[in-house]
Amino acid sequence: MTATQNSNTVETTAVAQQGNPVDVILRRLATRAMGLTGADIERIIREARLKARRGKRAITYEDIEEGIRGNRPPVPYNLRWRFAFHEAGHAVVHHALDLGPVRGLNIDTGQGGYNLVGFHVWATDTRDWYEHMLTMLMAGRAAENLMFKRVSSGSGGADDSDLARATRIAFDMERTLGFGSEHPLLYRPHRDPGAVLDRAPELAARVHARLEAALDRGATILRRRRPTFHALAKALFDAQAMDENAVLQILADGDLPP
Template sequence: MTDMTRSTYAGLRPLAVRALGQTGADIERLVREARQSARRQRRLLTWQDLDIALQGRHKRMPDDVLWRVCLHEAGHAIAWSLLGVGEVLSVTVGVENLGQVLTRRRNDMAQTETWLRQTMACLLAGRVSERMVLGDVVAGAGGDDTSDLAQATDYALAAETRLGFSRINPLLYRNPSGSLDLLSLDRELAARVNERLISAETLASELLTSHCNDLLEIASRLQERGVMEGREIRQVLGLAEPGMPEP
């Protein structure tokens, strides 16, 4: 790799991470606007121009909301990284008052009951980190069928009704269509599902409590910059890169 190629790569990489979620048309329009601005100032377009343009497309959150979102996403990132059920690719905050942890799920792990609990813990880790540091939580972990709470509940319900992990009638398979309604009709089933959620939440709490300083460090960097790559998360946690020996 030549020095020029290495320099270009170093300049593009953080911009590419910050641009996650943008469409091709969004990026084309952003570059055109940044180039026009540079021309008006009678100078060439720079990486900084693009970085400023990318940041400018997002409304700034109030500081207290931003800090909460940073803690929430840092909790998710730590859990995914340390439990090993997924590889964190990037973490972004400040997009439409939301944050996002982009992960690559591992397909080489046996999907046992332990794996299920760990995956649920990753989904609940954002909520856990809010309560651990701030003393309360907001409704951001719930709200719709794609939310953290909905996904974790669906995993717990699947364990009891479809995956054969239940202590009661483990061989009985229930069709997933309309299965969430079962929680309203079957109190005993709802109690067992809730037990699994509490167990996963406890795992996330123990994990984040033992890595509280890392949680605050990652959240602080997110608050300052708005984006972190997975490799930087792993550096903070002292983890090796995927495919490399542990340090």
């Protein structure tokens, strides 16, 4: 699953490279907490404070992190690998296409993986940008197919899923953004793309072709950057949550033209 944010956009000692130690810890906790609601976090902090009070000591960051981890069931070994490769696929392609920063990755949610990515606002709204977005969104599925020769339902199943968002973008490219292969100047919005696609098989074929092309582009990028892709997936499997600095260190090591 991909969370997004816009972006107007490591030591002679460990602290100098990564910044203020408190900032490092806060980034780690924020990455760990991806996928939790505000109510979840409030409850975890209350429980951590109660635990510290019973121990007659001050609350620590470790108490909060332990509370976050304890809020989630352990992810089975095989599923953890699938989550790691899926999210690494998104991150590698996002970075390769220079869409923006990768703020964090998390496979410790018990409900699938999460990645938080930003976008350079100066690069948005062109045809290339939308095609890059489709490629990034389909990259998790491409990663699963490359590594396991079969895909899970993790890319779909919900209105905010990778497939749902990619389908909406491809639909809008055909109907509202002026990039369609048929009547591109017509503005034809609709609140329910699924209903339109069910009634218009030719449109559905064009939208699907865009998604297939994006899937192939994502797979090509991951093959070209296989060492980086594998290294990031392994690091994410081990750590289960990685902040921006940890992700960037691996991605930057494998930089080459997309």
